[in-house]
Amino acid sequence: MQPLTTTPADLPGFAHVYSGKVRDLYAPLDPSSGEPRTDQLLLVASDRLSAFDFVLDSPIPDKGAVLTQLSLWWFEQLADLVPNHVVSADVPAPVAGRAVLVRRLEMLPVECVARAYLTGGGLREYQADGRVSGMTLPEGLVDGSRLPEPVFTPSTKAPQGEHDQPMSYAAVESAVGPTLAARARDLTVRILMRGNEIAADRGILIADTKVEFGADGDDLVLADEVLTPDSSRFWPADQWEPGHTQPSFDKEFVREWLTSAASGWDRSSGEAPPPLPDEVVERTRAKYVEAFERLTGRTFTT
Numbered sequence: 001m002q003p004l005t006t007t008p009a010d011l012p013g014f015a016h017v018y019s020g021k022v023r024d025l026y027a028p029l030d031p032s033s034g035e036p037r038t039d040q041l042l043l044v045a046s047d048r049l050s051a052f053d054f055v056l057d058s059p060i061p062d063k064g065a066v067l068t069q070l071s072l073w074w075f076e077q078l079a080d081l082v083p084n085h086v087v088s089a090d091v092p093a094p095v096a097g098r099a100v101l102v103r104r105l106e107m108l109p110v111e112c113v114a115r116a117y118l119t120g121g122g123l124r125e126y127q128a129d130g131r132v133s134g135m136t137l138p139e140g141l142v143d144g145s146r147l148p149e150p151v152f153t154p155s156t157k158a159p160q161g162e163h164d165q166p167m168s169y170a171a172v173e174s175a176v177g178p179t180l181a182a183r184a185r186d187l188t189v190r191i192l193m194r195g196n197e198i199a200a201d202r203g204i205l206i207a208d209t210k211v212e213f214g215a216d217g218d219d220l221v222l223a224d225e226v227l228t229p230d231s232s233r234f235w236p237a238d239q240w241e242p243g244h245t246q247p248s249f250d251k252e253f254v255r256e257w258l259t260s261a262a263s264g265w266d267r268s269s270g271e272a273p274p275p276l277p278d279e280v281v282e283r284t285r286a287k288y289v290e291a292f293e294r295l296t297g298r299t300f301t302t
């Protein structure tokens with residue numbers, strides 16, 4: 001396991017529960033007992049960036065705040081479709097702007113993915129047998145093709161460091177029951193459609209997205225982060241050209257530099273990538289801010 005490039009903050013009043021690649025989870029402590037509360041979590045987005053399956057040594061300043069603020073904005077845009085887990089954005093000073101206090105929920109054991117454009121794992125499935133998640137797609141689609149309509153392509157939640165595996169819809173039904181499976185499918189697709197309706201006017205295509213739901217009886221609650229560049233593929237709309245890998249809206253400069261001779265890094269070596277030059281860090285930060293400002297129409301401030 002790589003060491004974290006930004007350490008989870010020491011937060012008085014919170015117990016560190018878990019760290020993913022780029023985010024940290026805490027439990028608020030009950031002031032009277034000092035015990036962790038079981039009904040809430042603090043979700044903290046770091047400035048860490050992952051690329052080519054590595055967490056890079058160079059943090060991207062404000063990335064965690066930009067993604068947190070973007071996610072909060074999307075929750076509002078989606079509020080008529082689905083309730084969400086947000087309790088409050090009023091969080092301790094060391095994580096101000098990049099953390100959210102949320103309802104602790106029983107999470108569905110499924111990564112809910114919807115795809116509006118074909119690429120990545122969905123493209124590989126299609127190339128193997130013309131189907132994605134058991135659904136037959138039209139012939140002749142290529143990397144970056146827009147699908148006739150968005151499709152639900154769920155995957156398993158893989159342990160840390162492993163890749164999620166595609167899951168059939170029948171397997172989702174077995175895991176969560178037919179009622180919640182149908183709700184998760186319909187909501188995931190509608191979230192991506194709403195996202196693309198909004199993003200279309202603002203020069204961004206959302207190729208696909210991964211969302212997580214918690215269950216509240218027979219109702220679903222949207223959790224985690226939503227429609228951010230970390231949970232979704234954002235593409236610059238003016239450069240969309242099916243037939244090859246599309247440039248990533250946010251990670252283009254990082255990938256371009258890491259795969260250039262200038263980095264001296266050989267992706268196939270298995271070695272960790274080198275630190276990014278300041279210019280690549282600054283241009284990448286600017287892309288995250290640009291995505292936030294374009295989508296929300298707001299100015300990003302810390």
Ligand code: PZK
Nearest residue numbers: 018019020023024025103104105223224
């Ligand atoms: C939850 N994650 C992923 C996020 C990490 C890992 N509302 C919730 N209730 C219960 N569990 C979760 C959530 C949410 N959201 C989310 N794992 C559990 C995750 C951030 C950092 F390390």
